[in-house]
Amino acid sequence: MSTEMDGATSVEAAHEPSAGRERVLDVVGLVVRLFLGVVLVFAGIVKVGRPLTAERAVQAYDLFPLEVAKWIGLGLPFVEIALGLLLLLGLFTRAAAIAATVLMVVFIIGISQAWARGLTIDCGCFGGGGQIGANQTKYPQEIARDTVFALAGAWLWWRPRTLGSLDHYLFGH
Amino acid sequence: MAKKPTTSPASARQAKIQAAQKSQGGGANKIVVATVVVVVAIIAVVAGVIWSQQSQETAITGGGKALPTGVAALGKGYPAFQDVTAASNAPVVDLYEDFQCPACAAFEAQLGSTFQEQAKAGKIKLVYHVKNFLDDNLRNDSSTRAGNAAFCASDAGKFQEFHNTIFPNQPANEGDGYTDAQLKGFAEQAGVTGAALTTWQQCYDANKYVDYVNSVEEQSFTDGVRGTPTVKIDGKDVELSTIASPELLTQAIQNATK
Numbered sequence: 170m171s172t173e174m175d176g177a178t179s180v181e182a183a184h185e186p187s188a189g190r191e192r193v194l195d196v197v198g199l200v201v202r203l204f205l206g207v208v209l210v211f212a213g214i215v216k217v218g219r220p221l222t223a224e225r226a227v228q229a230y231d232l233f234p235l236e237v238a239k240w241i242g243l244g245l246p247f248v249e250i251a252l253g254l255l256l257l258l259g260l261f262t263r264a265a266a267i268a269a270t271v272l273m274v275v276f277i278i279g280i281s282q283a284w285a286r287g288l289t290i291d292c293g294c295f296g297g298g299g300q301i302g303a304n305q306t307k308y309p310q311e312i313a314r315d316t317v318f319a320l321a322g323a324w325l326w327w328r329p330r331t332l333g334s335l336d337h338y339l340f341g342h
Numbered sequence: 343m344a345k346k347p348t349t350s351p352a353s354a355r356q357a358k359i360q361a362a363q364k365s366q367g368g369g370a371n372k373i374v375v376a377t378v379v380v381v382v383a384i385i386a387v388v389a390g391v392i393w394s395q396q397s398q399e400t401a402i403t404g405g406g407k408a409l410p411t412g413v414a415a416l417g418k419g420y421p422a423f424q425d426v427t428a429a430s431n432a433p434v435v436d437l438y439e440d441f442q443c444p445a446c447a448a449f450e451a452q453l454g455s456t457f458q459e460q461a462k463a464g465k466i467k468l469v470y471h472v473k474n475f476l477d478d479n480l481r482n483d484s485s486t487r488a489g490n491a492a493f494c495a496s497d498a499g500k501f502q503e504f505h506n507t508i509f510p511n512q513p514a515n516e517g518d519g520y521t522d523a524q525l526k527g528f529a530e531q532a533g534v535t536g537a538a539l540t541t542w543q544q545c546y547d548a549n550k551y552v553d554y555v556n557s558v559e560e561q562s563f564t565d566g567v568r569g570t571p572t573v574k575i576d577g578k579d580v581e582l583s584t585i586a587s588p589e590l591l592t593q594a595i596q597n598a599t600k
Contacts, residue, residue, distance in 0.1 A: 220394040221478035229568055240391070247390035251383045261379060290568075297479065300568035302445075302582070339370040 198324070198331030202256050205269060205321040209253030215296040216246035226298025229290040230279050248272075259334025262325055270322030277315045284308040402483055403556065404549025410493040410501070416554060417561030419469035420493070422502055428464040433598040435466045438562055438572040441488035442476040444516050447509040449571045449582075454506065456588040466595055470505065473559045473570055484519030487546075489555035491525040494545035495534050503532035522546075 216223045224242035228235050252272070255265035280292050289303045292311040329336070407416060412424045419436055435457065439446040461468035472492060474485035488508060495504035507528045513519065520528075526543065534542045545551075562572075566579075573580040575598045585591040 217390070217394070218397070218481060219478050220398045221475060223394070225475070225563070225568075235564075243391045243394045244387055246394075247387040251386060255379070261376065304583075339375060340372055 194328060195330060195332040198328060199259075199333055201321045201324050202259060202262060202331045202334070205266075205318060205325070206253045206256030208318055208321075209249045209256065209269060211253075212295050213246040213249035213253060217250075219296065222296065222298065223293075226291075226293030229288070229293070229299045230283055231286075231288060232279060232282070256325070259331055259336050260339075262331060262334055262336050263329035266322045266325035266329060270319050270326055273315050273319035273322055277312055277319065280308060280311050280315070284312075398478075401477070401556075402486055402549060402552055404490075404552040406553055408550050409554055410496045410551060413554070416557035419471040419558065420496065420501065422458070422468040422470055423461045426462060426464050428461075428467045429599075431600045432464060432466050433576045433595065433600075434469060434574075435461075435595070436469045436471060436572075436574040436577075438471040438473055438567045438570055438574075440473045440476045440485050440570045441492070441508050442480060442485045442512070442516065442519065443570045444512065446571045447512045450506075450509040453585070453588060453591055454509070456591050458502070458506075460592070460595055465599070470501075471558050471562050471567070472555055473562060473567075474555050475559055475563070475570075480517040480519065482517065482519040486552055486555055487522070488520050488525060489558075490549055490551045491529060491542075491546055493551035493554065494542045495529050495532055497545060498534045498538040498542060500529070500532045500534050504528055504534075507531045 216226075220243055223246060224239040227233070227242035227245070228238040230238070232238070233241065249272075252265050252269050255261055256269065276292070276294070283290050283292075284306070289301055289306050291298050291301050291305075291307075293299065294311060294315070325331070331337075409416065410420055412421045413419070437457065439450075457466070457468055460466045472489040474489055477483050477485045492501055492504045492508070495501055508520075508525075511524070511528065525546070526539075529542050529546075530539060571582070573582065573585065575594065580594065585594050
């Protein structure tokens, strides 16, 4: 096992013009992966045990029929936790990163349409949600925040190889 | 087909491929692992959804179809000042509040007396919709118990007094909620005493109006009420900034009087 790993490293080192740069990118990838993983797990956990709030946060976007929005609200926290755990473990990093990026883009679209249509809601990104006063909305901040998360996902989509990932130990890449 | 036999013999290629495969290491079958992960994730999400749904259904209940005096049906609001006969052209003013909502307490402190004076004078038909959605987010059951307590006080004719006692006594920290003893204290302050207090306690312990409060929560959400406080005049949502002072509110009521 260990000799195979060593072999892999030396083969890569021989092929890559700059092994040091790759190593740095692996570390950057690790940081990005843990960041996005923690964000997703946290966003999920704060919604668990608050089913009505979670349902209504989605219903407030006024995008789906109430009954459909209800089930999205109930399921979303667990999807976020699952994706976050995969990223924390570095298991199927690219697939999880693609899903997380798509999710963030969907969130950005949802918030933008709420803003454009003049709804006054809290995004409910980290719990809470629902209608709020017109002067309490934080649409630019919410969109900026989700954009950062989407960029983190896109980074891992583009370069899923990270330091200390299960992908590396299980599949060697 | 067009392989160059001299530079890259098939056996050398094969060796390279094998080396590459070997260097991928571990020997874990990616498809098997992926299948396991996907199945586990789906089970976890489905189980989570079912659990969430059930935890919602086992929220506190009680009272069945019991309705406070003057309420037409489950889901409908509670008409205030039932002894007052409002003018025939008086608009219906619906107030949606949750006893744990700090914005409602601030709103009541500023405008509550104006609403009540107008209702007492018969210039509006004031209807309270007592909601309990904050229980879920604050992870307690204080809104539901407070609502039940308020309508138990209504049995003694003291809903308004209870309502006016509880808001100024809201916990300083949102989410701290109300104890049973506090709610009983509010009932006493509202003027529920003696034998009436014993009746109030029985009503409170039996959760007599819990199902009614739950029904109001559900109905008001279905009717598009997405937050508290919400004010409707003759069924139309009122932007709160347009009634930000007693004068503006009085004006809005006059405008709505036909």
